[in-house]
Amino acid sequence: MATGLSVQISEVVKRYDSGLSPLKGVSFQLEAGKFLALIGPSGCGKSTLLKMIAHLREPTSGKLLIGRGEPEERRLAYVFQDAQLLPWRTVLGNVTLPLEILGASKVEQELKARKALERVGLIDFEQYYPAHLSGGMRMRVSLARSLVNEPNLLLLDEPFAALDEVTRLKLDRDLRDLWQESQMTVIFVTHSISEAAFLSDRIILLSKKTGNIQYDLINPLPSHRTQETRALPAFAQLTQDLFLKFQDLEA
């Protein structure tokens, strides 16, 4: 299993032509193998920051260093808000896609794709088309696709926001387990306080007003998380704490 990548962000600014500037000099360092939750109100630039970490967008100024900055060590994966599957491909065809693009052999593609599907519990659905799956299942396929190239940095942009709550809680647990089985670094963007509290090792709260980090804390919860974790007083304390900080931002 590959070691995760560290992420160093220094003085990152994003300014749009419209004059809107969601990020005004954000800096932080994330150690390899950590699970970071990035939260903040809509429009605070958290998704933009994630896209910049993925090299899908350029910062106006500032620096982002992923790992040692060598392109060949980078194995990124990105999960979007909607599952974003190719509707004309079967579940299996969607999961093999990253390996196909990278030029892996057919045998390797299918072997790894089946392994990834097994990890998300969808091995019996490989011949289904996305149109015939539920929203939760589609998101699992999307997760399997992101795991198939054994990423060392997994980026997720509010992936479960559109799902019903029961499905969402279950996927949160699965994602946490998947991360613990691996050594990858994860950055998870969300606007849900309880999701951030449940999933992460560390939480960064971005402010829309200042365009900067408002709050940066280490998650005090025990590292093994189950449904019962949500009933712990420490969990209630943490979410309440985050809620108050969040409220300060709005004020």
Add this chain to the structure above:
Amino acid sequence: MNQKLKKIGLPICAFVAMITLWEFAARIKWINPFILPEPSQILNSLIQDKVELWSALGVTAFSVTISFGLSVVLGISTAILLFTSETVLYAFYPYTIFFQTVPIIAIAPLLVIWFGYGIPAVVASGFIVSVFPVIASTLTGLLSADPALKDLFRLYGATRMQALVKLYLPGSLPFVMNGLRISGGLAVIGAIVGEFLGGVGIGSIIDVARAQQRIDKVFAAVLLASGLGLLLIKLIDLTSYVLLKNWHPSEGSEE
């Protein structure tokens, strides 16, 4: 089942009723059979002139197939070319609209001068009127790819060719099929117009029969030409169904 019966049964009943009324009206001279011959006379012509009509239809079908095939191949390739290069797109797209606006009936005589009598002029005419919907719809399809999916392909370092083959082209398929439906009908019309002057096929029969005042034969020929168009569109529908049934809502896959 009941609904299905209605959907098939009612159009048939309506058809029979209209034909009967028409036949009756022509027989008792409510309408001049010289202007509008009764259905039985058209049927008669279909039987009497069947060798001539069907062989002409074969020629027309051949021309339509070639011109539609050219429209599909050249239309899609042109759209890909326009899509791949912004320079080409800006420089040439405005001129592809020429195919849509050209008055085919006016330039058909020119086509005969350029390509000679017969099938080449007919194919050119069919192609000119049917290529634009293919170009326009394919281009729209290619430009409609989801931004997040484009990001996904970039993230994995896909080449332009990989993105074209695995993302843009399959994604444009529903648009392409829609363009082909429009194009198919136009290819038949274009070919018939070409045949008026090209002197072959069903179009030529219509032209000659009209001059001989054989209105029943005109109708028989028109009927066959419409049938040809219908067949082509049904074939496109079938292709569309086979290609899209698993994933696109337009062919009944549920979201």
